[in-house]
Amino acid sequence: MSILREGIGEILTEFELLLEKATDFHGETCPGIVMGTRMTIAGLRELGMDPHTKTHDLIVYAEVDRCAVDAIQAITGVTLGRRSLKLMNYGIFAATFIDTGSGKAVRVSFLPPWPDQIQGMMEFGKTVRNAPEEEIFRIQEVSVTIPPEEKPGFPTRKNRCVRCGEQIMDGKEEILDQAPVCKKCAHGPYYGTV
Ligand SMILES: [Zn+2]
Ligand SMILES: [Zn+2]
Incomplete structure (x- = not known):
């Protein structure tokens, strides 16, 4: 899908458009932002959600506090303060996207296709950008029970x-x-x- 940005006459793919949003929020393009953009695209697609339409039905559990999470925030609009973003810090590039309307939840995790510590940053960046989704991401349907005291809205206690x-x-x-x-x-x- 490509989108024509009005006034500029520039045609960007959906990926580039979302990556730009993530980059603006994060302050730079880096492999983590590219990865987070791809994770978000995959997660929302599996939930049948449109990345260009903000929804209050989305809750995301992030499993790391690094660059990729900024892409998730920038594209989806989830925030810690609105309680739509949860940090479950396992130190793993993974996030679970939950549609609280349907109850469907999809976890997207990054699985580097090379042994640890071998790949340089340049190669890493290229792989994260260009590798087919199924080669670098594991996508699983999961179930998540959000405890009442973790839900958005007024404090329960x-x-x-x-x-x-x-x-x-x-x-x-x-x-x-x-x-x-x-x-x-x-x-x-x-x-x-x-
Ligand atoms: Zn970064
Ligand atoms: Zn105290």
Whole structure:
């Protein structure tokens, strides 16, 4: 499919158009952005969704916090703040696209066709751009149950930490001695105080 961009007279393929969107958001073209664009195209196609039409029915679980996820965000409009983007950080270039309307879910993961560490960046970039989809991606239909406290919309639960007094949303508290405690008070914070 090609689309004529008005006023410029430039004909871009659908892939190029979406890649441009992802590149603008990310700030540069890199292999990760190309990969994320292709992952998004594959995931949405399997769900029967149009990448040019934003929908509130889409929720994406990303399995890495790297470049590819910026492409997913830029093209689909999912965001962490709207709770339509979830980070399940396995350190794997993979994402699951869920149509909450139909309940259908498709996981797209990147499977490099070469042994680890051998391919240089240039070669990597070329492969990610040009390799046939079935050679570099695994596409599986999966099932995902999104817990009620993870769904978009108003918080289902609020609580207050008995140790620090801060408010805890969405059931993220732990119960210690029958009282709600936030994760940082329960396990120690990621920061130190100065
Ligand atoms: Zn990048
Ligand atoms: Zn606390």
